[in-house]
Amino acid sequence: MMLLPLGVFLLLSPLVNTKQQCRLKANNLFSDPTFPTSTSLGNSSFPTSTTGNGNPSGSSANSVPTRPPFNYGVDPVRGVNLGGWLVLEPWITPSIFDNTGDDSIVDEFTLGQKRNDDAMRKILENHWDTWITEDDFRQISEAGLNHVRIPVGYWSVPVTSSDTGGSTDVSPYIPGAWPYLLRGLNWAATHNVHVIVDLHGAPGSQNGYDNSGQRTGDPRWAYNPANVSRTIDTLKVIAREIGGMIDVLELLNESAGFLSTQWLDVTRQFWLDAYAAVREAGGNNFKVMIGDAFMGVGNWQNFMKPPSAEGVLMDFHQYQIFSNQELARSFDEHISHTCSMKSTQVNYATNNIWTVMGEWSNAVTDCAKYLNGRGVGIRWEGTRQQDDMHRFGSCDNFTGSYKGFSDDYKAFMRRYFEAQVDIGEAVQGWVYWTWKARLTLISRLLPHFDDYLFVQAEIADDWSYQIGLEGGWIPKNPSDRLYPNICS
Ligand SMILES: *[C@@H]1O[C@H](CO)[C@@H](O)[C@H](O)[C@H]1NC(C)=O
Numbered sequence: 001m002m003l004l005p006l007g008v009f010l011l012l013s014p015l016v017n018t019k020q021q022c023r024l025k026a027n028n029l030f031s032d033p034t035f036p037t038s039t040s041l042g043n044s045s046f047p048t049s050t051t052g053n054g055n056p057s058g059s060s061a062n063s064v065p066t067r068p069p070f071n072y073g074v075d076p077v078r079g080v081n082l083g084g085w086l087v088l089e090p091w092i093t094p095s096i097f098d099n100t101g102d103d104s105i106v107d108e109f110t111l112g113q114k115r116n117d118d119a120m121r122k123i124l125e126n127h128w129d130t131w132i133t134e135d136d137f138r139q140i141s142e143a144g145l146n147h148v149r150i151p152v153g154y155w156s157v158p159v160t161s162s163d164t165g166g167s168t169d170v171s172p173y174i175p176g177a178w179p180y181l182l183r184g185l186n187w188a189a190t191h192n193v194h195v196i197v198d199l200h201g202a203p204g205s206q207n208g209y210d211n212s213g214q215r216t217g218d219p220r221w222a223y224n225p226a227n228v229s230r231t232i233d234t235l236k237v238i239a240r241e242i243g244g245m246i247d248v249l250e251l252l253n254e255s256a257g258f259l260s261t262q263w264l265d266v267t268r269q270f271w272l273d274a275y276a277a278v279r280e281a282g283g284n285n286f287k288v289m290i291g292d293a294f295m296g297v298g299n300w301q302n303f304m305k306p307p308s309a310e311g312v313l314m315d316f317h318q319y320q321i322f323s324n325q326e327l328a329r330s331f332d333e334h335i336s337h338t339c340s341m342k343s344t345q346v347n348y349a350t351n352n353i354w355t356v357m358g359e360w361s362n363a364v365t366d367c368a369k370y371l372n373g374r375g376v377g378i379r380w381e382g383t384r385q386q387d388d389m390h391r392f393g394s395c396d397n398f399t400g401s402y403k404g405f406s407d408d409y410k411a412f413m414r415r416y417f418e419a420q421v422d423i424g425e426a427v428q429g430w431v432y433w434t435w436k437a438r439l440t441l442i443s444r445l446l447p448h449f450d451d452y453l454f455v456q457a458e459i460a461d462d463w464s465y466q467i468g469l470e471g472g473w474i475p476k477n478p479s480d481r482l483y484p485n486i487c488s
């Protein structure tokens with residue numbers, strides 16, 4: 001099994017860029033000459049003001065899209081997360097981490113600490129430029145999906161010292177993703193896809209997971225008021241700069257409310273303060289999303305309901321793979337567990353605020369490489385030190401290329417998909433995690449290399465909506481049902 005050589009990425013990127021530049025010109029989305037149209041784009045120093053850096057042509061960023069507003073509460077949200085794009089996750093793009101040759105690089109924080117050099121910045125720029133392209137927005141729209149959720153790290157948002165009343169430092173993170181977000185927002189508008197922008201990484205880390213930017217056993221966000229106020233300052237800038245281009249601003253991906261009472265109290269106050277701040281900075285045109293902080297929606301009764309707040313949605317996440325107890329479930333038990341959540345969610349949504357299942361997937365194991373973190377073992381195979389090391393079986397053919405997936409497994413994934421969609425549509429909708437978990441760009445260009453080259457690189461088909469469509473366990477029209485009464 002070969003690792004994809006870095007050279008292949010770099011070799012291919014000029015092709016890709018030329019193609020994109022043509023599209024950009026054809027659509028005339030970015031006549032602003034300062035908008036970067038090639039990989040040289042993030043290379044310049046980090047924008048210290050948002051004017052003229054990445055803002056689409058002429059107008060204020062707040063007036064660009066022409067899409068009709070989404071009818072929340074009436075039409076179901078059907079969406080995918082654009083995971084691993086503007087916030088890296090080692091399991092979605094393992095090659096970026098492997099190619100550093102440094103095992104101590106486990107997240108974007110350590111990446112910036114150890115590799116803040118030109119070569120790494122080019123790799124990141126190439127990734128931001130190519131992981132999600134306009135073609136992805138087209139495919140998402142064609143798949144009958146109406147939303148994307150886009151995770152963004154605080155380090156990518158261009159704040160000024162007048163926004164923060166002081167430092168704008170984001171070190172050790174490598175900034176530069178913002179213009180790619182703006183380009184993506186325009187593609188979304190062009191393809192009639194609505195956008196949830198989700199602040200995913202906060203200073204100090206809001207949960208200690210690598211997907212918050214910083215993997216740590218000692219997250220500090222809630223314990224340092226400077227972290228919390230910097231998070232609010234960042235949200236204000238997002239609201240002010242792109243509040244008119246997005247449909248929903250999610251204030252923070254899962255804050256770890258279970259860590260302590262203080263943490264939960266800080267989170268609760270943060271939702272209120274951040275809500276007030278983004279309304280003041282960006283008006284009322286977008287919805288605001290909060291999360292259950294791992295406490296279950298039941299913990300948030302009567303919270304931020306009208307008239308105390310307007311247009312607030314609750315996000316809850318559901319996975320059944322991050323403990324041995326969950327992994328021990330049979331296929332049927334995974335389905336019945338899913339269905340058993342329905343009444344809680346429906347009751348909450350009925351009596352409180354609109355509720356969306358913002359992250360869930362078809363994965364039924366934690367087998368995807370680095371899913372638990374780079375260098376961390378796999379519960380399914382009994383190699384994760386922190387657990388009791390029970391071995392459920394081999395990971396072979398549970399992840400990687402779906403060519404090895406059994407018919408039984410694929411049939412399960414279809415049922416699991418439909419059961420989870422059933423829950424999501426019983427409330428105000430769902431957003432699957434994640435759109436892409438494979439380097440299809442290259443596999444499209446070099447189809448015969450598919451399995452051969454990518455086994456060790458970006459390939460976790462069990463997680464990919466895009467590949468699920470191809471493999472048939474995700475329907476081409478998300479309303480299609482093979483198991484219409486799966487939860488009844
Ligand atoms: C959001 O937070 C949850 C819990 O930390 C995590 O499992 C999930 O991957 C996060 N999402 C992203 C996009 O990082």
Ligand SMILES: *[C@@H]1O[C@H](CO)[C@@H](O)[C@H](O)[C@H]1NC(C)=O
Binds near residue numbers: 203224226
């Ligand atoms: C966040 O908190 C950490 C830990 O207290 C601190 O080192 C860091 O400077 C803070 N960052 C910001 C931007 O406030």
Ligand SMILES: *[C@@H]1O[C@H](CO)[C@@H](O)[C@H](O)[C@H]1NC(C)=O
Binds near residue numbers: 397
């Ligand atoms: C995985 O799938 C391949 C291809 O179908 C098959 O040859 C192999 O035996 C499978 N491995 C396991 C452990 O089932």
